[in-house]
Amino acid sequence: MLPALGHIRNWIFDLDNTLYPSSADLFGQIDRRMTDFVARRLGLEREAAFRLQKDYFLHHGTTLSGLIAEHGVDPHEFLGFVHDIEMDVLEENAPLAAAIAKLPGRKLVFTNGDKPYALKVLDRLGLGESFEAIHDIHAMDLVPKPxxxxxxxxxxxxxxxxxxxxxxxxxxxxxxxxxAIGMATLWVDNGSEQSADDDRSFIDFTTHDITAWLERILEA
Structure with a gap:
């Protein structure tokens, strides 16, 4: 293990665009269905719905949080709709499963999605047995990262x-x-939306490929 990470006993992973490459564009499907949901529910044209969707994301953490706060949307209805997508773009990642299995300590998924969706993604990736638990948006009482x-x-x-x-x-x-609470941080830099400022002082490690990074630290 890389000496700088010798103290780590808990390995916590986001799900979307972290455990699979952003090139799969799975979230692109979800994003479009979010826009559809906002347009239908609020009676907006798609362009206006998209702008509102992104505004809620920026100011509430997730589109869902904004819809709950501003319109009382049922989270189960929203999540069921937006996660009804095709996952055939995802492929099993045996090297990632092997690397996660070698990590010392506990392994968890921490996602703003819900558990049923996360389980489907993990199964497609061959990671269904890789994690102790999934801490999802419902476990957060619908108050998401960050x-x-x-x-x-x-x-x-x-x-x-x-x-x-x-x-x-x-x-x-x-x-x-x-x-801020003392965790080591790994940024999987793959072009996902970022905050407006350029401060990166809270990032300890950066990678473009989570599998390759895990393999490197395990061989150090």
């Missing part, structure tokens, strides 16, 4: 010491609260 309560709730739910934990995530802004 809200501080999401990270505190994760640590409380599993008895994690953040100082012995690493969090891997494709969205840089979601790493900042993790670093």
């Amino acid at each position: 809200q501080a309560s999401a990270y505190a709730g994760l640590c409380a739910a599993f008895g994690l010491d953040p100082r012995q934990s690493l969090f891997a995530e494709d969205m840089a802004r979601n790493l900042k609260p993790a670093k």
